[in-house]
Amino acid sequence: MPTLTDLAAWLGRRLQEDRTVWRPGTPGAPVRRLVLALEPGDLPPTPPPGEAGALFVHRAFRLGERWPAWPVLTSHDGFDRALTTGENPALAARLGWAAPRPLHWKGPGDRSAATGMVADPGLPWPELLAQLDHEFGGHEALVPPADPGAPARVAVMNAMRPELLREVHGRGVGVYVTGQLRPGAVDTARGLGLGVVALGHRRSEVWGLHQLARELRAAFPELDTTVLGGRDPG
Known part of the structure; x- marks a missing residue:
């Protein structure tokens, strides 16, 4: 005990x-x-x-x-980093995503820093979205990717900013998973062809x-x- x-x-x-x-x-x-x-x-x-x-x-x-x-x-901070939309290898293991690796990004100023992970689910958009909805009980908002039929590399991140989207896109990411959709970054996601799944902070x-x-x-x-x-x- x-x-x-x-x-x-x-x-x-x-x-x-x-x-x-x-x-x-x-x-x-x-x-x-x-x-x-x-x-x-x-x-x-x-x-x-x-x-x-x-x-x-x-x-x-x-x-x-x-x-x-x-x-x-x-x-508080440790829970958010390790068990929500951040560097969360437990999530990758539970979903069977291959090769999870950390992604630590630092923008202009300390408050712009973001943490998360990149992984390879090997699933096209419809199957990936269904997997996430089953695991989390739904989602809050979506931006569909430009190519929903291709298996996409995924970034799971604790922030959503235009410069961060460009960074992960340059690493071959096709779908961005986060807690809350940031309207100021939606046009950037669409311009890059990135799919976005905002799970919802509490979810x-x-x-x-x-x-x-x-x-x-x-x-x-x-x-x-x-x-x-x-x-x-x-």
């Missing part, structure tokens, strides 16, 4: 976060169940009956005194929360996990 210390250490390694404990509990006490949520608003007013467990809350900064008997684990986070629960169950088979705030579409 894992302890809070075990879970915090595992999260720190997996998500490359220095501080994963938001509300401390008893470090050596066993944790039998872990409830995962994106934000405090996804939690019911009172915890489930029975023995208290631990919480993982992605955005814990407004948690306040909710569920006061439960220690709280958290990760990609819900996927990440369920993936985190899957990985925790694999690492700690005795841990009972419950995800609040969205079903697992996959």
Whole structure:
């Protein structure tokens, strides 16, 4: 049975976060169940009956005194980088995409930096879109590619800017997957012939929360996990 210390250490390694404990509990006490949520608003007013467990809350900064008997684990930036539309090899593995490799891009100024990955699904646009819709439960917005019949290299990125689209296009990318469609970059995508799939910010986070629960169950088979705030579409 894992302890809070075990879970915090595992999260720190997996998500490359220095501080994963938001509300401390008893470090050596066993944790039998872990409830995962994106934000405090996804939690019911009172915890489930029975023995208290631990919480993982992605955005814990407004948690306040909710569920006061439960220690709280958290990760914000590390979760977004590793488990949403960024450098997410777990997504590539789950979908069977070949040769995932990181893509780190830096535009003019630190705030223009973006991270993600490039991979080769080996699928034409209709099949790739169907695969993504099945895995994520839908999408928010689309820009169809100029050549929907050709198998496309894919970039999964945490930002969408015209100069970033030009960068990935130069690397042979035909489809760009991100969280939110940026209207200012749509004309660039169309001009390059790039397909774009905007999954939706929350939809990609819900996927990440369920993936985190899957990985925790694999690492700690005795841990009972419950995800609040969205079903697992996959």
